[in-house]
Amino acid sequence: MVGRRSAGARLVAPLSLVVGALLVACSSAATPPATSPAPASAATSAAVSQPSSSTAAPVLTSAPAVGTAAVASAAVAPAAVLPATISPPTRPSVTVSPAAAPSTGVAFVDVAVATLWHLPSSPRSVDASALTAPVGVRPWLAAMTTTQRRELNGRVDSQLLLGERVVVDQVRDGWAHVVVPDQPTPLDARGYPGWIPLAQLTFRAVRTPAQEAVVVAPTAWVYGLDGVRLFEVSMSTRLPVSSVSVGTVGTVDTSLPDGRAAVLHSSDVRVVEAGGAPLPNTSADVVRTAQLFAGLPYLWGGTSGFGFDCSGLTHLVFAIRGVTIARDADAQARGGRAVARADLQPGDLVFFAAHGVVHHVGIYLGNNTMLSSLQTGSPVLVSSLAAQPFASEYAGARRYVAVA
Numbered sequence: 001m002v003g004r005r006s007a008g009a010r011l012v013a014p015l016s017l018v019v020g021a022l023l024v025a026c027s028s029a030a031t032p033p034a035t036s037p038a039p040a041s042a043a044t045s046a047a048v049s050q051p052s053s054s055t056a057a058p059v060l061t062s063a064p065a066v067g068t069a070a071v072a073s074a075a076v077a078p079a080a081v082l083p084a085t086i087s088p089p090t091r092p093s094v095t096v097s098p099a100a101a102p103s104t105g106v107a108f109v110d111v112a113v114a115t116l117w118h119l120p121s122s123p124r125s126v127d128a129s130a131l132t133a134p135v136g137v138r139p140w141l142a143a144m145t146t147t148q149r150r151e152l153n154g155r156v157d158s159q160l161l162l163g164e165r166v167v168v169d170q171v172r173d174g175w176a177h178v179v180v181p182d183q184p185t186p187l188d189a190r191g192y193p194g195w196i197p198l199a200q201l202t203f204r205a206v207r208t209p210a211q212e213a214v215v216v217a218p219t220a221w222v223y224g225l226d227g228v229r230l231f232e233v234s235m236s237t238r239l240p241v242s243s244v245s246v247g248t249v250g251t252v253d254t255s256l257p258d259g260r261a262a263v264l265h266s267s268d269v270r271v272v273e274a275g276g277a278p279l280p281n282t283s284a285d286v287v288r289t290a291q292l293f294a295g296l297p298y299l300w301g302g303t304s305g306f307g308f309d310c311s312g313l314t315h316l317v318f319a320i321r322g323v324t325i326a327r328d329a330d331a332q333a334r335g336g337r338a339v340a341r342a343d344l345q346p347g348d349l350v351f352f353a354a355h356g357v358v359h360h361v362g363i364y365l366g367n368n369t370m371l372s373s374l375q376t377g378s379p380v381l382v383s384s385l386a387a388q389p390f391a392s393e394y395a396g397a398r399r400y401v402a403v404a
Contacts, residue, residue, distance in 0.1 A: 103203050104171060107178070108257040109164045110202040111135040112222075112233045113304045115156055116194035120175040122155035124148070133199040134231050137306050141299070149300065150376040156301035157194040158183060158327055159312070161237045163257050166201065167191070174198055182319070183303075183327040192327050202258045209240030213252045213269040214278040214320065218292050218305040220268035225261055234304035235292075236320040239264070241271055277322035282404035283347025289317045290363045290371050293380045298373050303327075308373040310361050313380065314349055317363070323400055329361040336398035345403045350385065353395035364397065 115130050117123060126148055129136030160166065160180060167190060170177035176198050183192035215237040222230045242253040242261070250266030270278035279285055290313065299307025303316055311329040318325050326332045333351040344350070344364050352360040362372030365382065370390075373380045383390060 104168045105203065107166050107168050107176070107201040107203045108206055109160045109162055109166065109196075109200065110257045111200045112162050112231045112237075113137050113306060114160045114164075114196050114200045115301065116158040116160060116178075116180070116192065116196060118155055118157050118194060120173065120195050122195075124151075124155075127155075131197045131200075133197070135200065137304075138232070141297075141307060146377045149298075152300040152376075158192050158301050159303040160196070161304060162233050163206075163238055166196070168201070168203075171198065176201055180327075182324060183315070184324065184331070185327050186331055204258060206257060207240075209274050211241040211271055212238045212274050212276070213241050213254055213264050213271050214238050215264070215268055216270050216278055216320070217268040218296075220264065222256075223263040223265075225263060227263075230262060234306060234316075235289075236316050240274075244271060275322075277320070279321045280404075281321045281323060281401050283345060283399075283401050284404050285321065286317055286347040286401060287363065287365060287371075289320065290314075290380075293373075294371065295379045295381070296373070297379050298376050300376060302373075308380065310373045313373045314361055314363060318400055321401070325400055330358040332361055333358045333396065333398060336400040339397040339399045341394070341397065344397055345399070347401060347403065348397045348399050350397045351395045352390060352393040354389075354393055358395055360393075 111133050112135055114135065115127075123131060126143055127140065129143065130140040158180070160183075164180065164182065166176075166178040166180055168176045168178050174197060175195050177193070177195055178201075179188050179191040179193050181191040185192045187193055215233055215235050218235050219232050220235075220237075221232050224230050239254040239256070239262070242255060244266070245251045245253070246266075252264045252266055252269055252271060254262050254264055256262050272278050279289060293305070293308065293313065296305075297307055298309065299312075300309055301312070302308045303312035308316070311327060311332055314329075314332060315325060315327055325335055329351065332349060336349070339345075339348050346364055346366045348364040350362050350364050350370050351358050352362075360372065360374075362370030362383065364370050368385045369382050370385060371380065371382050374383075385391065385394060
């Protein structure tokens with residue numbers, strides 16, 4: 001995640017890079033184990049810049065990378081791998097709720113944002129509010145120091161939104177090992193792999209609705225039928241539509257994955273046909289959507305309006321318009337259509353690499369600038385491609401939507 005991570009080896013060293021006086025770090029995804037990972041100590045199997053999707057891992061350098069997913073590109077030789085040093089975590093307990101009885105098969109996220117952990121042993125005591133149902137996303141983020149946020153590297157692999165579908169292939173001690181079909185990765189052909197507390201999932205069958213309400217605000221509140229706030233959700237969250245009311249405050253009646261009735265404000269959502277895109281599939285709107293998150297603090301593994309790593313931001317702004325791209329930067333660098341630097345247009349994705357490892361991704365804005373989520377301690381912001389290390393680490397661009 002010097003930006004995010006690549007999908008190379010999971011055991012990698014943190015990347016950091018100096019952009020003027022700004023320290024930046026992103027990551028990529030690691031190479032998947034042959035079988036589902038055992039709940040060993042996070043200190044022995046942690047990935048550090050968010051994951052990328054190649055077989056090589058980022059290396060520790062004096063001028064590290066900048067994106068969430070860092071992966072070795074096919075055109076360059078793989079980089080050396082250095083061990084990551086992570087203190088053994090204090091593991092908070094996880095309670096299985098009756099609604100999340102141990103099972104396998106298709107399940108759905110039943111909290112506002114579920115964090116995908118590298119191992120069941122990865123969470124620390126400070127992460128306790130991220131493991132509950134309902135989840136305490138904002139209290140979790142507020143409780144962490146910058147150092148504790150940085151230490152999410154190697155512990156957190158990604159995040160999922162309310163209602164997102166997963167496939168559970170293993171259950172152990174209150175945890176579910178899942179793959180996430182809507183987050184493509186070279187790590188697993190079925191989808192992004194990781195661990196989620198069982199209490200944050202529901203195995204309740206979800207019917208396909210005629211219409212869905214998709215959150216288009218950076219975040220929005222879900223209300224009970226009595227008008228009381230239940231919890232806050234992220235942009236791109238999809239819920240089935242029961243009915244739409246027009247009044248002083250327009251509302252959309254919906255239901256949650258666990259079957260509870262709920263209400264959304266019409267101003268926060270767009271109602272679309274099931275599976276439809278609520279936002280235009282154009283480069284101009286990609287830029288507009290991404291700019292809504294300017295100033296949002298970086299979050300390793302983040303994929304929501306509460307915080308992003310570099311490739312988490314790009315993944316969401318395309319997903320909400322019906323374009324599924326890889327989860328990690330290195331894999332994103334191999335999708336879409338290659339674009340020559342002289343032909344860059346706003347909305348294109350620009351990539352940066354060091355030692356053959358793509359470590360950062362940003363959204364091109366025009367005038368030789370990009371918007372990206374940098375490293376822990378930094379927000380989503382605009383950077384010049386002429387500034388170092390971007391100028392010397394530029395590694396190409398890809399186009400995923402029509403220029404408009």
